[in-house]
Amino acid sequence: METTRTLRGVPLAGTAVLLLLVPLCSYWETVFHRFGFRDDYSILREAREEPGKILRVCSSQGRILYGWLLEMSARAAGDIEGLCWMRLASVVCLGVLAAAVFLLLIRAGWHPAPAALLAAFMPLTPSAQVLSSWAICWPHALALVLATAAFALADWGMRPGSGRLLRVGGWLGAVVLMAAATLTYQSNSLFYVVLVAATLVVRREDTFKGSVQWVVRHLCVVGAGLGAAFAVSQLTFAAHVFTASPRMRFETHWVSKAIWTVTNVLPDALAMSALDGARGAAAVGYWLMVLGAVGVISAGTVMEYRRIGPAGAGRWLLGMVALSGAAYSVSFLAAERFPTYRTIYALTGVWSVFVAAALVNIGSLLPERGRKVAIGVLAGLVLSGALLARWHSFELFAVPQGRELQLMEEGVRKAVLAKRPRIFVITATQDDSSAPRRYRDEFGSVSIDAEWVAKEVLKSLMKERFSGTADVSKLYQFAAGPKVPEPKSYDILIDMRRMREARP
Template sequence: MLTRPSIRALGVTGPAALLLLLPWLIYGSAVVQRYGMRDDYSILREAREEPGKILRVCAAMGRPLYGWLLETSVREAGDIDGLSGMRALSVVGLGLLGAAVFLLLRKEGWPTAPAALLAAFLTVMPSAQVIASWSICWPQAVALLLTVGAYALARRGFEAPPEALWRRGAWCLGGVVAMATATLIYQVSGLFYAVLLAAALVLRQDTDLRAPARWMARHLAVMGGGLGAAFVITKLSFALGLFAPSPRITFETHFLDKAAWFVTQVLPNALALNVLNATGSAPPLAFWPMVALTLTVVVLGVFVVGRRVGRAGVSTWLVGLLVLTAAAYSVSFLASERWPTYRTLYALTGVWSVYFVASLLNLGRRWPVHGPRAVTALLGIFVVVSALLAHQHSLELFAFPQGRELALLEEGARQVMPARQPRVFVLTARQSDSSAPLRYLDEFGSVSVDSEWVAKEMFRALVEERFPGERDVNRLYRFAAGPVLPEPRNYDILVDMRQQQRSRPIHLAR
């Protein structure tokens, strides 16, 4: 017979277990497909032929642990089929992330159903889709988990009695170390700390602004301490000659211009939550309506907070939203690069997702009898639609288009006859040649074989599969690639990567 404590435990462990499985249900069919993306093919060779190169390249951008994890996993993957194992690691990481966030939300006081739905959404939004669908992104999931651990450790420290300074300091130091470790894997993943801060902040009902300000300042000190420690370690590695800094590590100098770019190019992608933007064309029809809906719901949520708590509550929400929005994009804002990819938007979208869900819950409480259930049902529909979109995107914007590119090159690789040493020419594709229904930058629906180096790496990997015993497959053929088709007499095998949209449907599953 179930006792009341066991029922309460089941109410926590049940959703947590489902959240562990959810990413497999969504991304599993894409994980097992045979495909790769751009860098995937070059790192397969580099891990085998140039040990340490992947580590050095990543460390040059302040991500030494990313390089170590990536090089180790690629060496184990071995070939194109092994890339699916790396994507499986991403899915495992996202499942653990969803379960961990849910458990933390419950500790903060979130109701079970909204906590589970919010945690689920954080594993299906566009930023998570990139991590699940691109094999080299799997270390980012590790960094996200470390960030959740950093918050949990700091939270434990701040809950310690004031007289137990050593205990409080030890827990907070653990949080700083976890945060620094996450940052040394992938800088922007460490900013996920802001999402957990937002989830705790929206539940506070302080009548004095000083209390939430002190609470947030302590947590931001842990977050900043981890970021700062990682920066110092990176600079020391450069100063000691362990690694050479990348030219890409430069700081922004035109902050007003960067702020305008952020508001117009970055923030709308986060506010659209589950709707993708597009490159080279107008955004999908649902994009701007979703941006407007998010802003409207959050404004109404702030209004309800004002009615319930007063001016202090409104100030806490608005200041918290402003500060955490800045914190969630701080690393990318300070960097000189302007590349609003979804893999850099995880924390920013997460912060606005928290406020969106919390605002809906506040609106539901205005009608105590049916409001909370109605809002939970709406959230459930929203997450289900988001999950279906994530499943569709992982297949139609990652696995299938990239698989078609691979299949076209594979047809050319099958024509290589070593005795003849054929001349191979790959006519590189343009991004507009993508067979995907939508394209966004170098992530969703993008073309991999739009440059000579990618074509060369992909073709070599495919020929190596045909002749696994050959020590140097480069001597079996003569390779060239480019955007202009040469005279027919200059090649024996032509691979036209611009025929992707006209290519016949192919079965991509292994």
């Protein structure tokens, strides 16, 4: 793929600036809609009333920087209205990610058009949609940017002609940034591997042995960063600064975990923009996307073999197997089996790279028309991805969560503190969701399905309405449960099950 300085007359710097705006355009409605999502509410209260708790809890899971960033930002946000600024921070990070990926792809040797389209797709995946819609996840997006910066430094140090000082400095800087990304959110620090994959597929002048050595050097940087972060966490546990969470356990059943990963996680990464948990026609579309991605990548690998020979096909197979494993390594090593989109950003990115590169390879069959068709297909994927990103984030996060908040607000408006009202909240079940689709604890899920969430939401709203009261929680009585209470046991009844009435 040849490198040029413009993309249809637009300077590369201008293209990078436009890519900054892609996630803003897609998630704008979601960012500024009035809603919170599950533990957004408790984090707001803890940042204000229990300083240090968020840092301790996050650090117990090896996420020291995440805890610090989350506590500071939640304290600055202050209330439900302020959550939009945390979501905006995530979207800004995703815009920076898209621009940085584009520039790195150009430096690696990608043609500007596919490079711009692949970079534009990165902040539109279902994983990105979760980060843009869940306020407390904004540091996850920052971890992606840190990992990208780590790759840029390491790759700069590895380039031919780099002096010893530059090489060592690049490596050390990359390890430090990788450690910082890992201490923010472990699985997203592995986005580094996505850039390795994107560079690997265009290293056609290299031998297979040279490609293996180059990949190993980058994986050493990744391993060193992960190891440094792990060592820092263990030191804090040993020094009793923080206490390790029971979740900090390693997987011991490797074979069953591998089978589970291939059957439960890999399809979500291959489905690109299509969302899991669908039914009917949407489920058919999901599996068609999975099969389509497999077919495109297979054809692209065959084309690489025809163009370059065994070294080319071997390079691709190396990337698909080794880099996919590396991209999911943290979650694979953890003794948990709960597939969520917020943990597969890097894995989705690796397979997106191979889909884009395979389309370009297939398009090379017809030098002129084929290339235009390949770019058209990529553009179609990005356009559909943008539309789905907007719909998923708004209709499966913002709108249903906004409805939950509105039901709680109806009850709060009835409260008269002078009478010390008894407020009972009938909690919902996940089947009561007003969203047209649902996937686990992310898309379309219900927040107020437990007493602790109802308590946090009610306290936030009461504090918001009676802002002049020092401790508003002492001026009302709260209870919650899944069943209707005795009529005389409450003054205000908030029935969260009513949200299902708004289901399409």
